[in-house]
Amino acid sequence: MRGRAYTYKISIFYKIVVAAVMVCMVLAGIIEPLSVQAATRVQKTKSPIVVVIDPGHGGENDGTTESGFLEKNMTLVTAKKMAEELSKFDGIKVYLTREDDKELSLKERAVIADNYHADFLISLHYNASESHELFGSEVWVSLNPQYHNAGYQLGTMFLREFRDIGLTLRGIKTRRHSKGNDYYGILRESVSRDVPAIIVEHCHVDHEKDNVFCDSQEELEQFGLADARAVAKYFGLKSTSLGIDYSEDANTLPEVTSGVLVDRATQDLTPPEYCHLSLKEAFYSDNRVSVEISGKDSDSNLIYFAYSFDGGKTFCDSIPWPEGDILTGEFSGSFSYEIEIPDGTKPMLCVRATNPYDLHTSSNVLEFEQVFHKPVEVKTTEEPIFVDATDKLISMPSDEAEKTPVAKATTILMVVIPVVLVLFLIFFLAYLIKEKRMKNKERDQ
Numbered sequence: 001m002r003g004r005a006y007t008y009k010i011s012i013f014y015k016i017v018v019a020a021v022m023v024c025m026v027l028a029g030i031i032e033p034l035s036v037q038a039a040t041r042v043q044k045t046k047s048p049i050v051v052v053i054d055p056g057h058g059g060e061n062d063g064t065t066e067s068g069f070l071e072k073n074m075t076l077v078t079a080k081k082m083a084e085e086l087s088k089f090d091g092i093k094v095y096l097t098r099e100d101d102k103e104l105s106l107k108e109r110a111v112i113a114d115n116y117h118a119d120f121l122i123s124l125h126y127n128a129s130e131s132h133e134l135f136g137s138e139v140w141v142s143l144n145p146q147y148h149n150a151g152y153q154l155g156t157m158f159l160r161e162f163r164d165i166g167l168t169l170r171g172i173k174t175r176r177h178s179k180g181n182d183y184y185g186i187l188r189e190s191v192s193r194d195v196p197a198i199i200v201e202h203c204h205v206d207h208e209k210d211n212v213f214c215d216s217q218e219e220l221e222q223f224g225l226a227d228a229r230a231v232a233k234y235f236g237l238k239s240t241s242l243g244i245d246y247s248e249d250a251n252t253l254p255e256v257t258s259g260v261l262v263d264r265a266t267q268d269l270t271p272p273e274y275c276h277l278s279l280k281e282a283f284y285s286d287n288r289v290s291v292e293i294s295g296k297d298s299d300s301n302l303i304y305f306a307y308s309f310d311g312g313k314t315f316c317d318s319i320p321w322p323e324g325d326i327l328t329g330e331f332s333g334s335f336s337y338e339i340e341i342p343d344g345t346k347p348m349l350c351v352r353a354t355n356p357y358d359l360h361t362s363s364n365v366l367e368f369e370q371v372f373h374k375p376v377e378v379k380t381t382e383e384p385i386f387v388d389a390t391d392k393l394i395s396m397p398s399d400e401a402e403k404t405p406v407a408k409a410t411t412i413l414m415v416v417i418p419v420v421l422v423l424f425l426i427f428f429l430a431y432l433i434k435e436k437r438m439k440n441k442e443r444d445q
Helices: 002-028 071-086 106-115 145-165 185-191 217-235 405-444
Strands: 049-055 092-096 120-127 137-140 169-173 197-204 274-283 288-296 304-308 334-340 348-354 360-362 385-387 393-395
Touching (some): 071 092, 071 120, 120 185, 120 217, 137 145, 145 197, 145 217, 185 197, 288 348
Parallel strands (some): 049 120
Antiparallel strands (some): 274 288, 348 360, 385 393
């Protein structure tokens, strides 16, 4: 008995040592903690899987019309292509809430999904902002814990596809209504009927960084194909006709805890904690500065930054915050950046950091002692330049009418002398001829 007790104590001691080593390795970054490892799908599904695609808006409801786009038509093009592609996979049935320019209430859309016993209702949209400064893709999911995790995992697959296309990611987000439930009606209506649902905002049609991805039917159909891949990967589908097998992709979903909201997807009501700007070097004769920008937001990512020359009254267009991954919550706490300074100015330079909920925090202001000014290049003329007694620069023209007196006299002599010589020769020859004739006449007499 004493030997067994001793062995048991050694076993416990060994486990404690192993656990301590594992913790140290996690803290040292040698291995990743389990919370960030990939996981399988938390949603339980039946066979066949049923997906209902909802082209947003329709009929009298145009959706956004910014920059000449018409959202209700855009969503229909994307939805039809998505349904066509997704139907090529085995073990899935796909339906649309509308197949033409038809107006449906949010309740009617949710009822259609419920009638089909949908495993997911996916509402497709294109975005625009009042400020016209925002760009990127985002997915909205329910606050209801029962549907939140599945929405988060599916939304991740959509954003991975959009990132591969080249879009900036604005994240998977939730928004709370004043009544405490979901702000967006399609999510409320779906949850009330026990139908999981997400809203997909592909991009912002009113921003030049995004509208190049959606300005033709071909581009809208490319979004449809990306949407279909996202759903097929989420469910781990296979396609015999396409020769595609996404079985393994269903095991690369983000890890979630059933019934618990994902922190990164919980609405952030506060701006970033801080944003700081420090000067590395100023190049006054080259109109640029090298700066260090840093920021922090413990509740969500930093996704944009912008700089100002007037102390924060106006800012440039937003720029993606570098080295960030909104799907993992990682982003660079600080980075170096070069800013071009307008010529002839002494700026009051500051920056601002922006989180996924479009809340800003501005930095300190850097003021400069000198004016930024590039030296002007002096170009020399081809003609010689002389300086007269009044120190005025006089360029000597090549025009014949404006030559100096010496030059004029030289020109006259060059013309007159040959003429005089020719006349002299003519008169001299005439004299010789006359003399010869007179001698001949005297001889004849």
